[in-house]
Amino acid sequence: MAEGEFTPDQIEDFKEAFGLFDRVGDSQVGFNQNPTNKAVNKILGNPSPDDLANKRVNFEAFLPMLKEIDGQPKGTxxxxxxxxxxxxxxxxxxxxxxxxxxxxxxxxxxxxxxxxxxxxxxxxxxxxxxxxxxxxxxxxxx
The missing domain is CATH 1.10.238.10 (EF-hand)
Structure with a gap:
């Protein structure tokens, strides 16, 4: 497995966790999930307050965002x-x-x-x- 790739089991776990934030039942979550921080805002394309309040993202669009976050340096x-x-x-x-x-x-x-x-x-x-x-x-x- 190449570095930065997720296993099918990891993807299934992420999908389950993602679903916990689906408040509407349409397999999407709002941009305005907590925690929000500079890295998340950057990945979302620095959305406006209106976008944060109203836009939604589906799992297929979320997974590449998760890969980008996962690839960022972490403290030891x-x-x-x-x-x-x-x-x-x-x-x-x-x-x-x-x-x-x-x-x-x-x-x-x-x-x-x-x-x-x-x-x-x-x-x-x-x-x-x-x-x-x-x-x-x-x-x-x-």
Whole structure:
């Protein structure tokens, strides 16, 4: 299989996930799905607010977009761990969960409160700390 190609099983999984966002039942999803970010807007051709609110895309048009996103450089586990190490004030491999929530809500691709809560569920110990190496590995394994 050539690099950047998807297996039939992957395509079937993507199609199933894609279908979860079909709010109308016409095998298409709106341009205005979350999360939106610069890369997604670029792939969509920098749509106008009106296009974002009203345009829809079918799976066949979506798959090449997914390939483009999948082909973009991604951070490594070590990159993410190093990024969180900045917040490890005691040098013990943990960051405060409250501080991590603030970072997720305010920096980079800002997350909503429900997204943060879903991500943080079960990640804090009895002291409200998060072992960030395990946290990063958990996120990247999902």
């Amino acid at each position: 586990v070590d990159d993410y761990i190093e990024g969180l190490r900045v917040f490890d004030k005691e040098g013990n491999g943990t960051v405060m969960g409250a501080e991590l929530r603030i970072v997720l809500a305010t920096l980079g691709e800002k997350m909503t409160e429900p997204e943060i809560e879903a991500l943080m569920t079960g990640q804090e110990d009895e002291n409200g700390s998060v072992h960030y190496e395990a946290f990063v590995k958990h996120i990247l394994s999902v």
